[in-house]
Structures are given as structure tokens and as C-alpha cells.
Amino acid sequence: MKINFIHKLKLLFRIYIALFKMNSKTAFKVLFKPAETTRYVEFAYLLEFLKRNNINIDNKSKILDISSPFVLSYVLSRKSKVIKTDINEDEKLSIKENENLKFKIEDATNLTFENNTFDLVYSISVIEHIYKNYLIAVKEMIRVTKHGGIIYLTFPVSNSFKEEWIEFDIYSHQYKNGRKTFFQYRFDEEKTNEILNNICGVEILRKDIFWERKNGLYDKIIGKLRKYPGNNLKNYFINSLINFYAGFRLLDSKPKDFNSDNSFGNISIIMKKI
Numbered sequence: 001m002k003i004n005f006i007h008k009l010k011l012l013f014r015i016y017i018a019l020f021k022m023n024s025k026t027a028f029k030v031l032f033k034p035a036e037t038t039r040y041v042e043f044a045y046l047l048e049f050l051k052r053n054n055i056n057i058d059n060k061s062k063i064l065d066i067s068s069p070f071v072l073s074y075v076l077s078r079k080s081k082v083i084k085t086d087i088n089e090d091e092k093l094s095i096k097e098n099e100n101l102k103f104k105i106e107d108a109t110n111l112t113f114e115n116n117t118f119d120l121v122y123s124i125s126v127i128e129h130i131y132k133n134y135l136i137a138v139k140e141m142i143r144v145t146k147h148g149g150i151i152y153l154t155f156p157v158s159n160s161f162k163e164e165w166i167e168f169d170i171y172s173h174q175y176k177n178g179r180k181t182f183f184q185y186r187f188d189e190e191k192t193n194e195i196l197n198n199i200c201g202v203e204i205l206r207k208d209i210f211w212e213r214k215n216g217l218y219d220k221i222i223g224k225l226r227k228y229p230g231n232n233l234k235n236y237f238i239n240s241l242i243n244f245y246a247g248f249r250l251l252d253s254k255p256k257d258f259n260s261d262n263s264f265g266n267i268s269i270i271m272k273k274i
Helices: 005-021 024-032 039-052 071-076 089-094 134-144 189-197 217-227 233-249
Strands: 062-066 081-086 101-105 118-124 145-157 162-166 180-186 202-211 265-273
Touching: 005 024, 005 039, 005 071, 005 233, 024 233, 039 071, 039 118, 039 145, 039 202, 039 233, 039 265, 062 071, 062 134, 071 081, 081 089, 089 101, 118 134, 134 145, 134 189, 145 180, 145 202, 217 233
Parallel strands: 062 081, 062 118, 081 101, 118 145
Antiparallel strands: 145 265, 162 180, 202 265
16 A cells, blocks of 8 residues: 555644644644654554545544554544553653543553453554564454454564664663663564464454665664754754654655565554454
């Protein structure tokens, strides 16, 4: 499923409409940085899939967000009831609750919800940050989804499996080994198939990989974002501009398979619980 410039513009329009539901501080930040790098494709992909397949997400629908970037929960909660979850309690600062949007502290590997509860469960660029136990998290997402419900999962891929460690913290609850902090995996074809072959009770409806336009572009952009981490006003605006560029230019609009020499891609997987 192709995600082009128009799909991304439509996404921005929906995000800006959702600004009115946010608190003023969060809305100001989102105004200048509505989404980050791969999120333009990841968010737009889900919205486009729901539209193309006439999947009606309305006020009767129950949606679960598993630690995804909070902006999408605002977009979806305009018409549906969304529970936004995260293991990091500070994430609640970005959520202004209303009758359609609630926040709950949850561990993706041990969700407290009952079986077959949600019509849609999504987790965007999350499992790659879970050290070793990412498969448990995927199984938990499937468990809490209703039969006939949709699970949307995204994570980074590469031409070879990579395990990335850094010397500083980006997220809370990151696994540490001495002075090193685990950041993320980039799954190759073998590891991706290992995930999909070890889950049951679902039908894979779509699986698309969006590769970086030029090998090494992702790492170059991430390096610039870390140079301007947004901890002051000047850096925040520079960071925002880099994200705008990356959102529209980082990934190819047309998905391809694993026959790529690139070191970074992003896979979108849509599953239906049987």
C-alpha cells in the first residue's frame, strides 16, 4: 500500500484539528513538530488502511494504544474511545483526558486488560525497544483484541539484524548493561519471520516495508536530531525542521520486500484476530 505526499498532508490536517483537544503546552509543541521521522508513514498507513477497507471506527469502537507516540491517540479519539497506555508515567503529561481519551500506566509485556476487549490495538515503533521480550508484547496485543479485531504493528527493519546500544537514556525503563543502555533492534527478514511464525490466532492482512530512500540516510538524520535534542527553543525548532524533512523525504512512498541493501526500513503489519 503506497503512502505518498498527499496521504501525509491529510495526516497533518487531522493532527492539526486534534490540537484543540490538547492542553496548550502540548498543542504548541505539536504545532511545530506534529510527528517524527517515520511516524508520517506509520500513522498515515493505519488511517489509509481503515479507509480503504471500510473499517468503521466510531464511538462504539474500543481502541488500545500500546506506548505509541501520543499524537495518534488524539486523532483516533475524535470519533472513537481510545485508551492510551505507556510504561512511563511522565507520558500522562501529554494527555488531556476527555470522555473518548483516557491514559493508563501499562507494561506492554503484561497488560491488565481482559481477553477480547478491543476492536483495534496498535503499537507503533515500540517492540524494537523491548529487550528480548518483544514477542511477549505482541502476544499480549493479540490476546486483548476481539475476534475479528485489528492489530497494527510497526518496527524498524534492516538488511541485517542489528542490536543498538547507546551511552545515554532516551526512554524510561530501558534495559541497562553497565554504562550502556539498550536502544533498539533493527530486525532482518529472519527475525521478522520468527516473530510472525511464533504468533497464532491471527491472519496477516498486509505486510509492507518502506525503505530509506538512500542507504545511511536514517542514521544521518538521527545523528542530526541528537545534535539538536530540543532542550532549548533554538534546538527545538531545528529539531522540528529536521523532522519535517525526514517525514516527507526519509522513506520511499512505495513499499518493497526484504531484497534491499539498505540498513534501515520500517515495516507496517496489519493483522486480524481470527
